[in-house]
Amino acid sequence: MLASQVEQQQGDDEKKPLSISEALDVAKGSLEKLKLRVLGEVSEVNVKPGYANAYFTLKDETGTLPCQMWHDRFEKCGITLEVGMMVELVGRFSLYPKKGRMHFQVFAISVAGEGMLRQQVAILQRKLEAEGLMAPERKVPVPAYPMKIGVVTSPRGDAIHDVLRTTRRRFPLAHIYVAGVPVEGARAPEYIVEGMRACFRARVEVILLVRGGGSYEDLMPFNDEQLARAIVKCPIPVVTGIGHEPDTTIADLVGDLRASTPTGAAEAVTVQTSQLAAQLRSMGEYIAQRQQQRIQHATLSLDRYATRPIFKDPRSMFASDLITLDIAHDRLSRALPANIERDKTRLAAYASRLSVKPAIFDRASAKLENYSSRLRSSTASLDRNTLRLSAQCDRLREVSSKLLTPAQHEVALKAGRLHDLSPLATLSRGYAIARDGEGRIVKHASALSPGDTFEVTVADGSICATVDSIRASERSDS
Structure with a gap:
């Protein structure tokens, strides 16, 4: 449209020329019809909470491009822009007529190249961290002296040689179970998870997940979500040694222990034999010292008990009781004869009194016999009176029956007449x-x-x- 207007204006010099505002409006309308995808490096960032737009500038080897993006749209994209970051923008050119300034109105923004990978990893990291998969209290402690160590890594890389060499040097008693898997490529996470399952089936005590250094793209298999969740679910502690010192992957964050290198991972699960021997010597010395102290303490206690009189002369323990027994025996030997004589005297007095009792018993027996005969005669008289009373009761019942019969008939007649005269009967x-x-x-x-x-x-x-x-x-x- 702009080109047609320019050509039309050039072809017709008699027409009125455009004003500045009109020319800018024509340019603005033409530019806003172009939707472009732009790639560049961030050279300046100006994002403030109070502004309606986020402002930043992209550059390449020969030019710069001022950009703006609505603040709410910029927050939704979830990207923190930094100087030097490579980004890819989708938008259109726009013109601000009052100032005559042109800028690029951004609709969408994404990180390009390695930055995009880092953004994806950061998003996954925040997701897993929100689920609590990186919490320290969730992680399984590593055993102090594991005898069966599983290693999941590439069988042809330097990492396996570093682990074997370090383990053989520090703790040759340990048995190493190697699960050789690819550590690069699209299916590497799947193979690494299968290698961990193989170590679990071998009943190892700890799993080393290691690989040598490489670029950020080379380490991406260890930023896989499925691998991270497999590490979290693994009941065996997982120690990671991936890349070099500054490299940190999702597997390092969810693992039970992170080492900076494969060698560091092997050192973290093994102890040097010399150090172990020193610990054993120290523990032996401590045990011997403690036993010596216990023996000395027991010897002092035994000596203290040996000085007591009871252990020198056991009879001293019963001396006071024996004296008390002798005194009681003496008192008893003197009291028994006197008591026996006194009892003999009282027994003789009772015998003399009993010799007089037979005459009293005879008189009492005669009285008792008299009372018995009188009681028997009273019993016979009582039986006669009982028979007489029974006969009189029978006569009384017969007479009363004869007397009550006429009265009962009369009462029945009067009750009938009373019932006939009752108001209730009338009702x-x-x-x-x-x-x-x-x-x-x-x-x-x-x-x-x-x-x-x-x-x-x-x-x-x-x-x-x-x-x-x-x-x-x-x-x-x-």
Whole structure:
């Protein structure tokens, strides 16, 4: 459109020229129709929370490009721009007419090259860290002296030789189980996980996940999410030694122990034999010292017990009891004869008193026999009286039965007459009793007036009613 307008203006010199604002509007409209993808290096960044836009500049060998991006869109992309970072932008050119300045309006931004890989790793790191997979309390402690060590690495790399050489030098008693797997390529994480499973099946005590140095792209298999989750689920402690000192991968962060190099990983799970021997000597000396102290303490205690009188003369332990026993024996030997003589005297007195008792017993026996005979005669008289009383009771029941029969008949007749005369019986035959408000029985219709309330008693209850009207009987009152 701009070219057509320029050509049209050149071909027709008689037309009015465009103003500055009109020319800028034409340029702005033409530029905003071009949507481009731009690659460059960040040379300047100006991102402030209060601004509506994020401002930054890209450059290459020969030129610079001022860029702006809406602040909310910039925050959603999740990228922290730094000077020197290679980025790829999607946007269009725009023109600010008031200032006559052109800039690149950015729609999307992504990190290019190695930076993109680092961004992906950073996003995965934040995700796993939010799940708690990198928490120290989750990690499994490494055994102090593992005898079976599994190594997952490339069988042709320098890492396996470093591990074998270090282990053979420091702790040759350990058995090494090597799971040779590829450590580069798209399927490397899958093979590494399978190598860890093989070590688990071999029942090793610790797994070394190692490889030598390389570029950031070479270490990407160790930034794989599935490998990271396999390390977390592994019940055997995993020690990582990947790359060189500054290299840090996701596997290092989720592993149970991180070493800077493969050699460092081997050193972390082994102990030097000389150091082990020194520890054993130190422990032996400590045990010997402690045993010597215990023996000395026991000897002093034994000497202290040996000086006690009881161990020199065991009878001194019972000396006071023996003296008490002798005193008691002496007192008993003197008391027994006197008590026996006193008992003999009392026994003789009781014997003399018992010799007089037979005469008293004879008199008492005669009295007892007399009382027995009198009791027997009283028992016979009681039996006669009992028979006589029984006969009189029989006669009394016979006479009372004869006397009660006429009275019972008379009571039955009167009860029947009373039942016939009872108002309740009358009510049960369908009659009713009317009472006025004061409880008096209504005998005449004139006793009530219209509007009065009265109570009608029937067989099974009472009915409250109100007089609406009064109809006099045709028969005259007698």
